[in-house]
Amino acid sequence: MSTLHLINRSPFAASALQELVSAVSEGDHVLLIEDGVYAALGTAASKWPEGVEIRALREDCVSRGIAPASTLLETIDVAGFVALTASTDRTVSWF
Template identity: 30%
Template sequence: MSTLHVLSHSPYADSGLSSCLRVLGHEDAILLCGDATYALTPSTAARQSLDDKADSLRVFVLDEDAQARNLTLPDWVKSVDYSGFVELSVLFDKVNTWL
């Protein structure tokens, strides 16, 4: 069963990203939105943990939030708009929002 893991909290303020990476299944994906997009900031521990697993991860980012934070996305991250977020929510069997 595939799960879309939605993260919205800063990786510097809570442990959601590291916890998510530990339980992520091979059919799962991550959607970064809000302050969770800071995980894509180059030269940070959060980015390094994502880079280390980039070959086996499916990572999406809400475009509006990445643009608001002036982030340049790595090529292994796919940007989606709100319509794309809805499509992802339907595509996966479950959606887990990390609070």
């Protein structure tokens, strides 16, 4: 049983990432989409919750000129997004 958390807001404008710390369970997944992908920028990384897998949607990174260092953040395509919603039990959108 796990949850996919979708974040579409920049971490510099919204507190979703902080709230997420008390909202995730071990084994949950986080997918950054839209302006959420700006969390891939260096200084935001320290706020990521532990024990969860965080990825960014590649198309939204590319369109914004963000190239997450692969060691920090894995990117997935839309097919990967679909697969994550299918393999987890529920999706929560944070906006």
